Amino acid sequence: xxxAATLAEIAIEAGVSTPTVSKVLNGRADVAPATRExxxxxxxxxxxxxxxxxxxxxxxxxxxxxxxDSLWAMEIIRGVENVVSEEGLSVVLSESSGRLTPGLSWxxxxxxxxxxxxxxxxxxxxxxxxxxxxxxxxPFVVMDPAGDPGQQVPSVGTTNWDGGLAxxxxxxxxxxxxxxxxxxPRRMMCSRARIDGxxxxxxxxxxxxxxxxxxxxxxxxxxxxxxxxxxxxxxxRPTAVFTGNDMQALGVYEAARELGLRxxxxxxxxxxxxLPVARWVGPPLTTVRQPLTEMAEAATRMVIDLARGNxxxxxxxxxxxxLVERSSTAPPRPLPR
Amino acid sequence: xxxAATLAEIAIEAGVSTPTVSKVLNGRADVAPATRExxxxxxxxxxxxxxxxxxxxxxxxxxxxxxxDSLWAMEIIRGVENVVSEEGLSVVLSESSGRLTPGLSWxxxxxxxxxxxxxxxxxxxxxxxxxxxxxxxxPFVVMDPAGDPGQQVPSVGTTNWDGGLAxxxxxxxxxxxxxxxxxxPRRMMCSRARIDGxxxxxxxxxxxxxxxxxxxxxxxxxxxxxxxxxxxxxxxRPTAVFTGNDMQALGVYEAARELGLRxxxxxxxxxxxxLPVARWVGPPLTTVRQPLTEMAEAATRMVIDLARGNxxxxxxxxxxxxLVERSSTAPPRPLPR
Numbered sequence: 034x035x036x037a038a039t040l041a042e043i044a045i046e047a048g049v050s051t052p053t054v055s056k057v058l059n060g061r062a063d064v065a066p067a068t069r070e071x072x073x074x075x076x077x078x079x080x081x082x083x084x085x086x087x088x089x090x091x092x093x094x095x096x097x098x099x100x101x102d103s104l105w106a107m108e109i110i111r112g113v114e115n116v117v118s119e120e121g122l123s124v125v126l127s128e129s130s131g132r133l134t135p136g137l138s139w140x141x142x143x144x145x146x147x148x149x150x151x152x153x154x155x156x157x158x159x160x161x162x163x164x165x166x167x168x169x170x171x172p173f174v175v176m177d178p179a180g181d182p183g184q185q186v187p188s189v190g191t192t193n194w195d196g197g198l199a200x201x202x203x204x205x206x207x208x209x210x211x212x213x214x215x216x217x218p219r220r221m222m223c224s225r226a227r228i229d230g231x232x233x234x235x236x237x238x239x240x241x242x243x244x245x246x247x248x249x250x251x252x253x254x255x256x257x258x259x260x261x262x263x264x265x266x267x268x269x270r271p272t273a274v275f276t277g278n279d280m281q282a283l284g285v286y287e288a289a290r291e292l293g294l295r296x297x298x299x300x301x302x303x304x305x306x307x308l309p310v311a312r313w314v315g316p317p318l319t320t321v322r323q324p325l326t327e328m329a330e331a332a333t334r335m336v337i338d339l340a341r342g343n344x345x346x347x348x349x350x351x352x353x354x355x356l357v358e359r360s361s362t363a364p365p366r367p368l369p370r
Numbered sequence: 371x372x373x374a375a376t377l378a379e380i381a382i383e384a385g386v387s388t389p390t391v392s393k394v395l396n397g398r399a400d401v402a403p404a405t406r407e408x409x410x411x412x413x414x415x416x417x418x419x420x421x422x423x424x425x426x427x428x429x430x431x432x433x434x435x436x437x438x439d440s441l442w443a444m445e446i447i448r449g450v451e452n453v454v455s456e457e458g459l460s461v462v463l464s465e466s467s468g469r470l471t472p473g474l475s476w477x478x479x480x481x482x483x484x485x486x487x488x489x490x491x492x493x494x495x496x497x498x499x500x501x502x503x504x505x506x507x508x509p510f511v512v513m514d515p516a517g518d519p520g521q522q523v524p525s526v527g528t529t530n531w532d533g534g535l536a537x538x539x540x541x542x543x544x545x546x547x548x549x550x551x552x553x554x555p556r557r558m559m560c561s562r563a564r565i566d567g568x569x570x571x572x573x574x575x576x577x578x579x580x581x582x583x584x585x586x587x588x589x590x591x592x593x594x595x596x597x598x599x600x601x602x603x604x605x606x607r608p609t610a611v612f613t614g615n616d617m618q619a620l621g622v623y624e625a626a627r628e629l630g631l632r633x634x635x636x637x638x639x640x641x642x643x644x645l646p647v648a649r650w651v652g653p654p655l656t657t658v659r660q661p662l663t664e665m666a667e668a669a670t671r672m673v674i675d676l677a678r679g680n681x682x683x684x685x686x687x688x689x690x691x692x693l694v695e696r697s698s699t700a701p702p703r704p705l706p707r
Contacts (some may be wrong), residue, residue: 101448101599107441107444283651315652
């Protein structure tokens, strides 16, 4: 048997009827789990791939978040909506984190809905999930600001290393020499890339890397507050802090307030992301803009292209970060020269 | 002909085939506009209502925003997701503002998708749209923080007047007498209710209402900044400002910074909404919490109940606001006593 295996052949090999194979393909719940598993296994084994022409996809695009409580989810939703509304598609929104709907898993729901494609945000797909989508000819793209794409998975990311470099260079150009960094969690590639960019900028400027000025933690306000207090309490505190994201930066703002340090007079702070809130805090935050809306647009266009049979020229696309200078950075006092 | 008019009878009256009437019912694009209009008119005229049993609804719930760029959209999405994930439904997200997808209007898309129900956020439905959904037996609920529901439309709102009263009382209890208000736009019922609550609190405390301390404008940062400067520049400036929402409050924060006024020492500020950002700004914002997530949950439960043939006991439900005291309010200086 080759890739040209038909449903009928798979049915015979699985010892079931052809309609049963068809039910499995369409994510229907009324098939015994053991049967489903056997049929899925054969579909995978034979590299079965339903021809798109054989079934009409719905006018739906699936947008899957790992979790919806991130502040930047809205930026991403906006980007996806921008593209799908031009294309006459509608967005089905879901959260993947361990969500099981009664009787049907998230994946079964997707298979039953026959979407045009799937955009996943920070959500990996297991190899067997990838195989399930591929066998139904449902394309998927990972929008991946964490910079940790799976193998051979089409994905859109951002230039995290360059962002770390630009933020740190900006502080060095202002005259800072003791520059702290509060990095995101090390398990995420984006955190590693940003801290490496920071180290590269120090190295280029001939500033020795000081591990005492490095903290690491989750991407939230509380981490920024705690790590900020740790970094800023010592007498030889840094004159500037580069944070892993804007939420951490706001936590550092709070730590500075508590310690009586004014921003930017006593302390410069640079964030990462450029969420809308960065413009509204006091003082407005200098930050590295991650083009989340544009990344979501690119991921959505990529998945629609795939659905139309136009594979992208590259599987991994990184959109550029850029430094947005606002009022939270200034030369250090006293000037170190 | 009565409500029991069948599709066949409507087809005869419209001079079309029964399948054509069926296509109109299902939002299919392949019907001439004039024919669609004639059939829709007859469906409306006869009060036709498809029995739910006659067609299987999809496992989709439509969530429609007037526009998606509001900061609180995320709070609402989360509430809807909380309920639908329990119920095994998925959310289709769309923006209503003038959106027309190629060939199909938003409404046609809804009719074609056969959702379990529709939750509209701040989006009214025209009477003819209401009739379209009703004839397909698709229930809808308006989630309506603006407090301006249509006639007989099931809706979930919040207690805006009580919120205005509680915010102003809190400031009066702290000793403030010159209390400014920056209200939202007068075209929204919620703005009117909040300012009336403010006036009621002043009245109860025997404080004369001073129109010079009132400003009005859109619910954004820029309005807060501009109106804040206007209110705070005069020598007899108010010692406290109650704003229409948290974004306006952050604009007032910026105005105060520019004028060298410290919060809360020189100026108390109360917001409205309690968006996550209210906790993260400096100082953390005292605000009136509008339970957006709970309102979205209630609206979603209501529409699912309607879909199951359980009409709600009341068409309009208002969830309570509550004052959240943080660090942006304090007694005025010098003390007025």
